[in-house]
Amino acid sequence: MEDLKQQIRQLAKEKNAVIFAHYYTRPEIQECADFIGDSLALAQQATRVQADILVMCGVHFMGETMKILCPDKKVLIPDTNAGCSLADSCKAEDLAELIKNEKLKIKNNDAGQELIVVSYVNTSAEVKALTDVVVTSSNAKKIVDQLPADAKIIFGPDHNLGSYINSVTGRNMLLWNGACHVHSRFSLEALLQLKFENPGVEVLAHPECKAPILAQSDVIGSTKALLEHTIRSSAKRFIIATESGILFEMQRACPDKEFIPVPPEVTEGVGCSCNECEYMRMNTLEKLYTCLRDEQPEMIVDEQIAGKAVSSIERMLEMS
Ligand code: 13P
Ligand code: SF4
Numbered sequence: 177m178e179d180l181k182q183q184i185r186q187l188a189k190e191k192n193a194v195i196f197a198h199y200y201t202r203p204e205i206q207e208c209a210d211f212i213g214d215s216l217a218l219a220q221q222a223t224r225v226q227a228d229i230l231v232m233c234g235v236h237f238m239g240e241t242m243k244i245l246c247p248d249k250k251v252l253i254p255d256t257n258a259g260c261s262l263a264d265s266c267k268a269e270d271l272a273e274l275i276k277n278e279k280l281k282i283k284n285n286d287a288g289q290e291l292i293v294v295s296y297v298n299t300s301a302e303v304k305a306l307t308d309v310v311v312t313s314s315n316a317k318k319i320v321d322q323l324p325a326d327a328k329i330i331f332g333p334d335h336n337l338g339s340y341i342n343s344v345t346g347r348n349m350l351l352w353n354g355a356c357h358v359h360s361r362f363s364l365e366a367l368l369q370l371k372f373e374n375p376g377v378e379v380l381a382h383p384e385c386k387a388p389i390l391a392q393s394d395v396i397g398s399t400k401a402l403l404e405h406t407i408r409s410s411a412k413r414f415i416i417a418t419e420s421g422i423l424f425e426m427q428r429a430c431p432d433k434e435f436i437p438v439p440p441e442v443t444e445g446v447g448c449s450c451n452e453c454e455y456m457r458m459n460t461l462e463k464l465y466t467c468l469r470d471e472q473p474e475m476i477v478d479e480q481i482a483g484k485a486v487s488s489i490e491r492m493l494e495m496s
Contacts, residue, residue, distance in 0.1 A: 177204060180461045184208050187468040193229035193252075195464070196222065198238060199399045200421035200456040205233050205464065212425060214400040215241075215297045216312040220493065222246055231468060232475070233459040235260045239475040240301045244482045244489060251475040254463035258455045260298050262384070265354030266333035268302035275306060278330060278350070290327040294320065294349070295488070296334050298356070301477050303333075305484035310492040313337060313383050313398035319495045320345045336360065340383040340390060358453045359384035361440035362417050367392055370415050370436060377436070378411045382418035389417050389438075406430055420451045 185208065188195055196218050197209035206212050211221050215238060222230055222242045231252045232239040237260055239253035275293060282289045295307040296316070304310055311319045320341055323329060331338040332352025336359065342349055362385055371379065371392065380402045381393035390396055395405050399422050406414055406426050416423060417438040426435050440451050467473065477485075 177461065180465055181208050184461065184465050184468060187465070188231075191229055191468065191471075192227050193231055193468060194225045194227040195231045196233065196242070197459070198234035198421075198456060199403070199425055200419040200453050201233050201459050202421070202457060203424040204461055205459050206421075206424060208461070208464065209233065214312065214314055214398045216314040216398070216496065217400055218242070219245060219297070219312075219489065220496075223493070229468075229471065231464065233464060234258070235263075235453075235455045237263045237298055237300060240477055241297060241304075241489060243475040243477050244301060244304070244486050247482065250471065252467050252471060253473060253475055254460070254467045255458040256473045258458040260455055261357040262296070262298040262334055262354055263300055263303075266295075266299055266303055266352055268300060268306060271303055271306050271330075271332065271352075274330060274352075278328065282328060290324060292323055292327045292329050294323075294329055294331045296332065296337060297489075297492075299333060301481045301485045304488050305481050307485075307488040308491070309495065310488045312492070314400060315492065315496040316341050316383075317344050319492065320347060320349070322495055334384055336386055336390075337383045339387060340396065356384045356453075358419050358440070358451060359417075360386055362386070362389050362438045362451065363441040364388045364392070365441075366439045367415065367417065370438065374413060374415065374436065377413045377415050378409060379415045380405060380417065385417050393417065402426075403429065406433060406435070418451075419453050419456065421453070421456060 195209045196211045197206050223245050229250045232242050235258045243251040293307045297312045329349040331349040333354030335351050335353050338351035379393045380395045407429050413434045415436045420437045423435045
């Protein structure tokens, strides 16, 4: 494994390539990366680096976002099949239909209300092209707070994140009914048991988790916010309700602290019983190596779609 990591680093140097990895990827991928981050940090960093090639070890929409922001760079992703159940829960044609219907309602009511479409970054380029402003879990509250108070807001696709943002902003956004299959499966029963067995331990959760899990949490935030909290906090033990890949970086940053992952509900015949995103795990060292060597698969985004999507992502970067 060490050999392969060295070869990857060597290839990246020769090709003037920069490797990005999301916190949910395998530990060995994170060890190979130049930048590790949450979806906001990765998008921001991509616009700042000087490189010929950007390699995005994450999921498809992250590579797409990177290509939209950096159209002149070659963007590679180790596996084009690394999708996202949340992004898949919102098809562009369905969102277009909802927007059309909501516009019609506003017109019929003669309310003259502005309609604003806010989409989580976990969406396809086609959905971003229909969106006014993109958000991530890091900046959703900050951005929604800046929108006109009397506007009608459609928020999608994550229903759990949308409900959470409604609760902390006092808004009444119309929510899409999408969810992440990893975050929506954490077991409340297991979390309560862990809290009972570990009194006084801090509970940290990602806002993609369901409301009853968030209600039991001390800190709610993006992967980066949770990581930073574990570094800052004087607590020594934490219960973590998000994808377990983040535990690698938490443990690396705080070797003297203990992190206890919340297990998912076990539903017979449904997926695995771990809290890993199988899409993120599709990024392996072997695929990263061949992707850099062959400069394939390359992320290509339809120019017209990218042209429409870029303004919603740039608006997010301005408002963050
Ligand atoms: P972050 O915005 O925290 O990186 O989350 C992305 C994601 O896919 C969560 O499941
Ligand atoms: Fe998508 Fe969920 Fe995986 Fe995040 S953890 S990439 S939201 S499927």
